[in-house]
Amino acid sequence: MSSFDLRYENYLSAFEAYLSAYADKLVTRPAILGESMKYSLQNGGKRVRPVLALAVAETLELPKEEILPFALALEMIHAYSLVHDDLPAMDNDDFRRGKPSNHKAFGEANAILAGDGLLNEAYALCFNESMKGEKYALAAKFLNECAGVYGMIAGQSADMQFSQSGKEVTEEELAYIYEHKTGKLLLAPVVIAGILSGNKYYLSLERFGKLLGKLFQMTDDILDVTGNFDELGKSVGKDEEENKLTCVRLYGLEGAKIRADMCAADCHAVLEGVEGDTSFLHDLVDFVRTRSK
Numbered sequence: 001m002s003s004f005d006l007r008y009e010n011y012l013s014a015f016e017a018y019l020s021a022y023a024d025k026l027v028t029r030p031a032i033l034g035e036s037m038k039y040s041l042q043n044g045g046k047r048v049r050p051v052l053a054l055a056v057a058e059t060l061e062l063p064k065e066e067i068l069p070f071a072l073a074l075e076m077i078h079a080y081s082l083v084h085d086d087l088p089a090m091d092n093d094d095f096r097r098g099k100p101s102n103h104k105a106f107g108e109a110n111a112i113l114a115g116d117g118l119l120n121e122a123y124a125l126c127f128n129e130s131m132k133g134e135k136y137a138l139a140a141k142f143l144n145e146c147a148g149v150y151g152m153i154a155g156q157s158a159d160m161q162f163s164q165s166g167k168e169v170t171e172e173e174l175a176y177i178y179e180h181k182t183g184k185l186l187l188a189p190v191v192i193a194g195i196l197s198g199n200k201y202y203l204s205l206e207r208f209g210k211l212l213g214k215l216f217q218m219t220d221d222i223l224d225v226t227g228n229f230d231e232l233g234k235s236v237g238k239d240e241e242e243n244k245l246t247c248v249r250l251y252g253l254e255g256a257k258i259r260a261d262m263c264a265a266d267c268h269a270v271l272e273g274v275e276g277d278t279s280f281l282h283d284l285v286d287f288v289r290t291r292s293k
């Protein structure tokens with residue numbers, strides 16, 4: 001196992017242990033509410049956002065106990081967004097991570113409530129942390145900004161509006177969708193670790209988080225064309241089918257790959273401005289660029 005794989009596994013097991021302890025306590029009436037929430041929260045996934053949070057925390061010498069509640073809240077918000085995105089009214093996908101999507105397993109109404117439940121529980125965690133003091137409240141506030149109507153929700157709304165408008169994509173519109181729909185939830189773990197560590201390297205980390213979010217969505221667009229169902233665990237070729245604005249549509253497949261390489265190079269360059277052990281973060285950039293799932 002490479003040292004990158006080993007460190008990824010270590011971050012993952014710390015996160016999974018924290019998540020399991022939370023999930024064991026999540027008992028609802030009726031039971032189906034909690035079951036459908038856990039179905040989407042504990043159904044695998046790469047856990048890139050919590051791993052990123054833990055990795056930046058380690059670079060900044062922030063104890064993992066400080067970041068874990070925010071890492072969990074972030075992953076819950078990510079899980080809710082996928083549950084709602086898969087609904088027939090949105091992206092209409094029957095599969096997620098190789099298994100029936102939440103509404104296929106539990107029905108549409110339960111899936112909507114599972115998403116609502118995950119979002120509310122995420123903020124319950126944030127409220128608890130906020131009581132510890134100002135920097136925790138600021139971290140919670142930043143997560144809320146990233147996920148909310150000036151963040152991911154705006155990105156999803158723009159993606160739907162622009163796709164439905166039928167007009168040609170502009171670079172500016174694509175950048176807006178990238179930055180908000182996907183980018184904000186990758187920016188959040190980086191900046192939250194920065195806030196909790198006393199704003200060390202704030203500007204470099206903010207720049208790094210934004211670039212990594214852009215790279216993540218670029219590879220997502222590329223994989224929708226080059227990937228396969230078995231590895232991705234979800235339908236492929238949907239972007240063209242649904243007239244989505246993507247970097248492949250704007251630049252062509254080869255042009256998109258070149259721009260993704262340029263974005264990865266920018267991520268590496270920005271990391272040079274951060275002191276401490278950034279070797280895992282450099283490897284994570286390459287992982288995001290070359291991922292197949």
Ligand code: GRG
Pocket residue numbers: 044045046047048080081082084085097152153156181182216217220293
């Ligand atoms: C419903 C408010 C609302 C927002 C939905 C996340 C999202 C916004 C839409 C999902 C569609 C999509 C392809 C988003 C872009 C990239 C992305 C978030 C992919 C999925 O994230 P991964 O690859 O998934 O981290 P895993 O399964 O590994 O957790």
